[in-house]
Amino acid sequence: MAIAYMKNIVKRYGTHLALDHVDLDIADGEILGLLGPNGAGKTTLIHSLAGLVSVDSGEIHVFDKSQKNHMLEIKHQIGLVTQEITVFGDLTARENLQFFGGIYGLKGNKLKERVDETLEFVGLAEHSKKLPAKFSGGMQRRLNIACALVHRPKFLIMDEPTVGIDPQSRNHILETVGELNRQGTTILYTTHYMEEVQAIASRVVIMDQGHVIAQGTIDELVEKIQHEEKIKLEVAEPTEELLERLRKLDGVKQVTQMGKKIQIISHVGSGNLDRVLSIAREAGGVLSISAEKPTLEDVFLTLTGKQLRDKGEE
Numbered sequence: 001m002a003i004a005y006m007k008n009i010v011k012r013y014g015t016h017l018a019l020d021h022v023d024l025d026i027a028d029g030e031i032l033g034l035l036g037p038n039g040a041g042k043t044t045l046i047h048s049l050a051g052l053v054s055v056d057s058g059e060i061h062v063f064d065k066s067q068k069n070h071m072l073e074i075k076h077q078i079g080l081v082t083q084e085i086t087v088f089g090d091l092t093a094r095e096n097l098q099f100f101g102g103i104y105g106l107k108g109n110k111l112k113e114r115v116d117e118t119l120e121f122v123g124l125a126e127h128s129k130k131l132p133a134k135f136s137g138g139m140q141r142r143l144n145i146a147c148a149l150v151h152r153p154k155f156l157i158m159d160e161p162t163v164g165i166d167p168q169s170r171n172h173i174l175e176t177v178g179e180l181n182r183q184g185t186t187i188l189y190t191t192h193y194m195e196e197v198q199a200i201a202s203r204v205v206i207m208d209q210g211h212v213i214a215q216g217t218i219d220e221l222v223e224k225i226q227h228e229e230k231i232k233l234e235v236a237e238p239t240e241e242l243l244e245r246l247r248k249l250d251g252v253k254q255v256t257q258m259g260k261k262i263q264i265i266s267h268v269g270s271g272n273l274d275r276v277l278s279i280a281r282e283a284g285g286v287l288s289i290s291a292e293k294p295t296l297e298d299v300f301l302t303l304t305g306k307q308l309r310d311k312g313e314e
C-alpha cells in the first residue's frame with residue numbers, strides 16, 4: 001500500500017521546469033532512497049510532498065488523503081529533516097525539542113516524555129542542557145533530526161541529512177534511520193552518497209532534470225544495465241598497440257586507460273574476458289585482470305551521464 005503518491009506533478013520556477021510530470025509512489029514501511037545530480041529536482045519534490053512548495057498541477061496524496069484538502073492533518077504526521085540545519089542556536093537542545101513538540105500540539109507530561117525519549121534516541125540525552133552552537137556538526141545534525149521526530153511522525157522525509165559530518169556521526173544517523181524504520185516509520189531519504197543508499201534503502205528512485213528516470217530495488221536497477229560487461233585490466237606497459245587491439249575486439253564499446261589500468265566495456269555475452277587476457281599476455285606483463293558486475297554507481301552514470309559526486313566534493 002502506498003503511504004504517499006504524486007501523480008503528474010509539474011512545478012515551474014519562472015520558465016524553468018523543476019518537476020516535469022513526475023509520478024512517484026512511496027510504499028508504507030519502506031526506506032526509499034532518492035538519488036539525483038545537483039539541480040535534478042529532489043528538494044523541490046520533497047518540499048512539494050511536505051506541503052512547503054505549491055505545485056502548478058498534478059495530484060499529491062498522503063495517508064490516503066488529498067494534500068489539497070487535508071494539508072494540516074497531513075503535516076501533523078510528517079517529519080521533515082531539511083538540508084540546512086534548522087535549530088535555534090540560542091535555545092538548548094531540550095528547549096529546541098520543546099519548541100518543535102509544542103508546534104505539534106504536545107504539552108505537559110506528554111511533551112516531557114517525548115523530549116526525553118527523542119534526546120535518548122538520537123544520543124543527545126547527556127547534552128540536553130547545552131546550546132547547539134557548542135555542538136559538533138554531527139551533533140547538530142542529530143538535533144535537527146530529533147526536532148523532526150519529536151511528534152513521532154509516521155512518514156519521515158530527510159533531505160541529505162549526512163552532508164559534511166564525520167563518519168561516526170554518519171553511522172549513528174544511518175543506524176537511527178534503520179531503527180526508526182524497524183519501528184514502523186516510512187522514510188524518504190535523499191543523499192549524494194551512493195553507499196548510504198546501498199546500505200539502507202529498500203528501493204531507489206533516480207531523478208534527472210525534473211524527471212524520474214528509473215526506480216526499483218538496487219538489483220532491478222542494476223539489471224537494467226546488465227547489457228554491459230566491465231573488464232578491468234592492469235598491465236606493466238599499456239602501449240597504444242595493445243589499446244588498439246582491445247578496441248577492435250568484437251562487442252567492445254569502450255576502452256579507457258588511466259596509467260597502467262585499462263577498463264574495457266563490452267556488450268553482455270561477448271565472452272571477451274579470455275580474448276582480453278590472451279591479447280594482454282601477448283603484449284606481456286599482465287599485473288591483474290577481473291570482470292565486474294555493474295554497481296549502482298554504474299547505473300547512475302549510464303542513466304544520467306553524470307557522476308553522482310562531483311570531483312573534490314566530500
Ligand SMILES: Nc1ncnc2c1ncn2[C@@H]1O[C@H](COP(=O)(O)OP(=O)(O)OP(=O)(O)O)[C@@H](O)[C@H]1O
Pocket residue numbers: 013016018036037038039040041042043044045
Ligand atoms: N526557489 C527557486 N527559484 C528558482 N529556481 C529554483 C528554486 N528552487 C530550485 N530552483 C531550480 O530548480 C531546479 C531543481 O532544484 P532542486 O533544489 O529541487 O534540485 P536538487 O536535486 O535538490 O539539487 P541539489 O542536490 O543541488 O540540492 C534547479 O535548477 C534549481 O536551480
